[in-house]
Amino acid sequence: MIADEDAVDLRSVGELLLDADLTSRAALWENGPDLAKARVRTYGEVVEAAADLWAAIPDPANDQSMSRIASLADGLHRTHQRTSWPGAGDADPHLASVATSLARAAELVQGRRHPTAALTAPAQLDAEAARTRLMHVLYVSAHSVGVALRPYITDLQRRTDARHSIPRGDSLARARDTRERVGAIERLAGVALKDRWPAVLAEEHREKAWPDRLGQALARWDLQAHRTLAAPPTVSNLEVIAQNQQVIVVATAIISAACANQGSLDPAAVERVRPALADLDRSWSGLRNDLAELRGRQPRLDADLVGAGHEVRAALQQITHDHAGFARPEVMSGRVDLQLAAQQLHQSLTAAVDLAHVTRDALADPELTVGARGAHEMAQASSAARTQAAWVDVGSLHQNRDVPLPYPVRDRLIDRADRIVEAAITADSAGTALRQERPRSPEPALASGRHHQEREIPKGTSPQPGIGCER
Amino acid sequence: MGTTSHKTGAELMTGTTAQAAAQDTWREVIALLVQAADVGYRDAEANPALHSAALGARLMAASAVELLPPELDHLLDDVVLEPRTESMSMAELIAAAEAATRRHPIEELPIGASRVIVDICDLVRETRQ
Numbered sequence: 001m002i003a004d005e006d007a008v009d010l011r012s013v014g015e016l017l018l019d020a021d022l023t024s025r026a027a028l029w030e031n032g033p034d035l036a037k038a039r040v041r042t043y044g045e046v047v048e049a050a051a052d053l054w055a056a057i058p059d060p061a062n063d064q065s066m067s068r069i070a071s072l073a074d075g076l077h078r079t080h081q082r083t084s085w086p087g088a089g090d091a092d093p094h095l096a097s098v099a100t101s102l103a104r105a106a107e108l109v110q111g112r113r114h115p116t117a118a119l120t121a122p123a124q125l126d127a128e129a130a131r132t133r134l135m136h137v138l139y140v141s142a143h144s145v146g147v148a149l150r151p152y153i154t155d156l157q158r159r160t161d162a163r164h165s166i167p168r169g170d171s172l173a174r175a176r177d178t179r180e181r182v183g184a185i186e187r188l189a190g191v192a193l194k195d196r197w198p199a200v201l202a203e204e205h206r207e208k209a210w211p212d213r214l215g216q217a218l219a220r221w222d223l224q225a226h227r228t229l230a231a232p233p234t235v236s237n238l239e240v241i242a243q244n245q246q247v248i249v250v251a252t253a254i255i256s257a258a259c260a261n262q263g264s265l266d267p268a269a270v271e272r273v274r275p276a277l278a279d280l281d282r283s284w285s286g287l288r289n290d291l292a293e294l295r296g297r298q299p300r301l302d303a304d305l306v307g308a309g310h311e312v313r314a315a316l317q318q319i320t321h322d323h324a325g326f327a328r329p330e331v332m333s334g335r336v337d338l339q340l341a342a343q344q345l346h347q348s349l350t351a352a353v354d355l356a357h358v359t360r361d362a363l364a365d366p367e368l369t370v371g372a373r374g375a376h377e378m379a380q381a382s383s384a385a386r387t388q389a390a391w392v393d394v395g396s397l398h399q400n401r402d403v404p405l406p407y408p409v410r411d412r413l414i415d416r417a418d419r420i421v422e423a424a425i426t427a428d429s430a431g432t433a434l435r436q437e438r439p440r441s442p443e444p445a446l447a448s449g450r451h452h453q454e455r456e457i458p459k460g461t462s463p464q465p466g467i468g469c470e471r
Numbered sequence: 472m473g474t475t476s477h478k479t480g481a482e483l484m485t486g487t488t489a490q491a492a493a494q495d496t497w498r499e500v501i502a503l504l505v506q507a508a509d510v511g512y513r514d515a516e517a518n519p520a521l522h523s524a525a526l527g528a529r530l531m532a533a534s535a536v537e538l539l540p541p542e543l544d545h546l547l548d549d550v551v552l553e554p555r556t557e558s559m560s561m562a563e564l565i566a567a568a569e570a571a572t573r574r575h576p577i578e579e580l581p582i583g584a585s586r587v588i589v590d591i592c593d594l595v596r597e598t599r600q
Contacts, residue, residue, distance in 0.1 A: 022585075250522050297545065300544065323599055
């Protein structure tokens with residue numbers, strides 16, 4: 001939504017469409033009877049702006065879905081003018097924002113594209129994705145009108161049944177008629193989306209990875225992991241920290257190998273670091289597996305930690321992956337400055353030495369509790385001398401309550417953490433040479449647009465999520 | 472509003488039977504994502520490319536948990552998944568989580584579900600071979 005109408009809106013067509021999509025979904029959460037008339041009043045503007053944008057986007061197939069929807073909405077508007085329902089009044093803020101975004105997107109497309117210019121194949125796919133998202137906006141917006149009309153109609157029906165008067169300006173018959181007609185629009189949009197949403201969105205143009213995204217994501221993660229561990233530690237948070245550190249280590253190895261393959265890092269230096277990274281990977285993995293066994297009744301994670309983890313994963317995924325597998329080195333090098341990415345990752349390994357120490361401290365924290373069953377099994381399997389007393393009391397075991405760590409379990413976890421500290425120091429030392437290497441590639445650091453196209457996700461053949469996947 | 476005389480704790484919290492049923496489904500979605508993360512993590516030993524999606528599933532499960540009332544966290548332990556899920560791959564479990572979200576209209580699911588579901592759809596695409 002645009003907060004300041006006087007400000008210049010710098011958003012791209014894609015960003016405007018995404019904003020319209022998310023705002024239309026947000027409208028679904030508000031459904032009081034007081035909203036119905038405003039939403040009905042504003043829906044016509046949404047359809048009108050959508051029709052303008054649809055007409056501006058080139059369409060060789062001449063899809064008529066939008067013209068049918070616009071015709072229905074036009075008829076509904078004439079009825080509203082004739083019957084004076086819902087009448088004049090405020091607009092619905094969500095749908096007004098959607099209409100504004102769509103109108104702005106239409107202006108951008110109309111102003112920048114030559115009407116007779118031919119589209120490239122990727123541009124055609126992007127246009128198809130834009131039409132699909134636009135249709136989805138109409139589909140969800142229509143549903144939001146129905147959602148708002150439902151309590152309005154129920155309220156008026158109750159008054160009618162109780163033989164109470166209906167407030168001036170309200171109409172049960174008009175509301176029902178509108179609900180049917182907007183429902184027809186929703187069904188038409190649903191048919192248009194069939195087999196297209198969300199699969200076609202895979203062809204939507206995506207911006208290149210910005211050079212500093214990874215560096216910022218890693219710095220934010222390191223900071224957040226320290227902050228999270230500064231609070232009373234939980235097994236869930238520690239487990240995700242270990243898992244994310246492992247993802248970073250694996251990505252460091254993959255990107256370093258890709259750099260060596262593309263000639264931007266010395267292959268011998270990369271080969272020297274490889275065993276240290278593998279050892280660090282195993283060390284974090286050992287801790288993560290133990291913590292997974294010790295999960296108790298603590299399903300929640302620190303929300304900021306989750307946000308930082310999402311960002312690291314997304315920044316790395318954008319570079320290293322094609323679907324479920326790793327991308328080829330030449331594809332990765334077309335996406336970002338690989339050497340810079342490798343350096344940022346190796347720098348993060350330096351910071352990870354401290355994180356390993358902090359993790360060890362957290363595991364030694366007497367406030368740390370774990371699931372009783374996992375603790376019992378791990379303690380039983382340890383070589384610690386058995387005592388007469390059970391490691392975990394029967395009641396806690398039965399209900400899998402959270403319990404303090406039995407000492408064999410704590411010893412095992414701290415041993416794991418010590419190994420991580422050791423492996424992190426070794427990996428940091430081994431990576432020193434890589435952090436100091438200078439670019440040797442004669443090519444410019446940033447990816448070209450042509451290379452970027454190679455990572456666009458092709459259409460899949462496996463079953464797609466169908467209409468209403470946002471449910 | 473609520474139509475049954477014997478309301479569960481969840482129904483009392485939300486006020487409607489439909490929303491209570493949707494919350495049960497949401498807990499199932501969380502359990503499927505956690506299992507997907509565990510299976511993906513296990514399989515990543517042989518195929519390290521799976522680490523990223525496994526972490527993604529774990530983080531999405533955490534985001535999904537955030538949408539439920541904290542006082543009902545204990546109900547997450549009561550979710551029992553169908554036996555057939557035991558032999559599923561990470562990708563299949565994530566797809567099953569996405570499919571489960573379709574059982575209810577969006578307005579019955581917890582507020583904010585749309586964002587999580589869009590992320591799950593992205594993960595479905597990401598894990599497709």
